Amino acid sequence: MVKPWQDTALSAHVRAADLLARMTIEEKTAQLSSVWLGAEPEDGEAADVAPGQHEYAATSAALAALLPYGLGQLTRPFGTVPVEPAEGAARLAALQRTIRAGNRFGLPALAHEECLTGFTAWQATVFPTPLAWGATFDPALVTEMAQAIGASMRAVGIHQGLAPVLDVVRDPRWGRTEESIGEDPYLVGTIGTAYVRGLEAAGIVATLKHFAAYSASRAARNHAPASLGPRELADVILPPFEMAVRDGGARSVMPAYNDIDGLPAHAHAELLTQLLRDTWQFNGTVVSDYYGVSLLEEAHRVADGEGGAAWLALTAGVDVELPAARCFSTAYPLPEGLLDRAALRVLTQKCELGLLDPDWEPVTGGAPVDLNPPHMRELARKVAEESVVLLANDSGVLPLGDGLRIAVVGPLAHEQAAMLGCYTFPRHVGVHHPELPVGVAVSTLAEALRAELPTATFVADPADADLCLAVVGDRSGLFGRGSSGEGCDAEDLELPYNQSEVLNRALASGTPTVIVVLSGRPYALGRWADRAAAVVQAFFPGQEGGAAVAGVLSGRVEPSGRLPLGVPRTPGGQPAPYLAPPLGRHGFPSTVDPTPLYPFGHGLSYTTFAWETPHCENPELATDGETSIRLTVRNTGDRPGIEVVQLYLHDPVGTVTRPEVRLVGYARVPLDAGAFAEVRATFPADLAAYTGADGRRVVEPGALELRIAASSAHVHHTVPLTLTGPVREVGHERRMRCEMRVK
Structure with a gap:
């Protein structure tokens, strides 16, 4: 006999409520839990396992303990270590069958992945970073991109994507600037909502992060307290999230690591319940940022032990603990009313995804899986091309003519890293596996220029050239392994790696020099811009980025990108955000001029x-x-x-x-x-x-x-x-x- 929770003719809420009423405390708690197989539980670093050796470790202690009761979420089955796509799909399906067989209701887990620059999996298409999405000013293209990304994830058994980032940039020294869309709430809201629509249209649960004020941290330091008043929060920080919930239909939200005026976001009931649910009528799930619940005890020190952290988070409105169950556990008794509230939201979402249907089966895998097909590469190319910003071209040296002798200088001209953000698989996980190929074809700018300009002669010394291309910018990474990315905050906006010397030498040669910046944030260019023949900016443009930048330089691609945030004149601190009131701008009574060298929205064309x-x-x-x-x-x-x-x-x-x-x-x-x-x-x-x-x-x-x-x-x-x-x-x-x- 079909139980009400299995009856597909009933609403998801009714079905979930019926199932909840049949569950024990242990089974309810399990639905709020997650397991991260293949990762080190203490620091979240990916395990050092090569493709073909990866096992999901179904006998791991964490999973084994939960199997009799079920499991809420599986964390990053593709994005933890490199795994062949078809093999990964087959093993995920096998793991889901094990999970279903282990609990009395036959419930599978919801599997989530990162998808900030495409599906963060080995051999998947690497798209431009979100700052590049903002530079396109093209919501329709972003929706198309997101729908393709979502379809590829869905095809291998993934249900939820941890994107987009809707943090409005307040200080570009923040390392996660590259993950953000820009410094304007309207641009962030419209582009971010476009991404949500595409992901949700593909059947993937979009997760808005980081809620809220993460980007407003003091001195742009990762996880630092956010110092802002209620009006800045209401009018600058929150509108993109509100738009993505209301107009985009996002079904999940992730709280931020920071506190706001002393109250951590993971324990912020006014934010997660009163505003998000009562005012905005959000009815999806709130999933913790990785170890965000534990940090209530370990970093914020507002909880006495893991049980206290769990109580604070559940009370505030967190429904699922990611990436692994540390605090949401039967070892720490939780009020059943709070437990029921969170478990009902999780089960309702699983029902909406079809995971409670009696005929649900996992994606079987086994067949060839192409996560980097031609239409995805074409989309990556188009986004990259639309995102390149021509900042200056007063000399008219661009587009480049035929038969030029060109010197290409700067180490980043020869590095794939200059194209890839910190949440791309090669920079996020692949760096732990240097023996492996990148998984997708990524041309350096120097390689792309040689393909783009067949009549040019490339020389080593700028003094022997008709034109010099000076390439500077960032290498992305995590927690100090790069100059841009999560945990890679900057003290100022000086070019990293002593690259100012690259520009000084190029400009001193007397050869007309085009500055090309490939970066995850804007850098101060005031010392060189007026001496350069032209300036071009690209924000980690992805696997097709080399060809896109080369195409703009040659004129094959018409430049149409616009700055999603201003480029500073001097490195000290930051330019005034264009949202500043009159006294935040240049003029009496300060001798400091915060006016950006190139303002928000700026970008040139080759026509008039x-x-x-x-x-x-x-x-x-x-x-x-x-x-x-x-x-x-x-x-x-x-x-x-x-x-x-x-x-x-x-x-x-x-x-x-x-x-x-x-x-x-x-x-x-x-x-x-x-x-x-x-x-x-x-x-x-x-x-x-x-x-x-x-x-x-x-x-x-x-x-x-x-x-x-x-x-x-x-x-x-x-x-x-x-x-x-x-x-x-x-x-x-x-x-x-x-x-x-x-x-």
């Missing part, structure tokens, strides 16, 4: 564009209304190009200090030579809302300006608006987007 005078249909609108703006953009050059029209909001007077400008809309406009297109923006008054002195988010009557711009500092047109009517409070249902259409 004309922006005609815009038309505003209704410059006077109510505080609950909207207006439309039309603008014609024309390609006035002799080659095709892509302009990125950006819409910024300026609020002249507020009840609290306001950013001078902030992004509220954007659109990519591809145009052939001589062609034109109309861009129409629908601006809702809700986008003028901000958190006032009393903590309420309101839209106020008064004057506003919409600035139609090529960057946050390059304004083409200003459209004055007047909001009329009463002060209006807005909440979670407010409109958070400006719809931009190109005709």
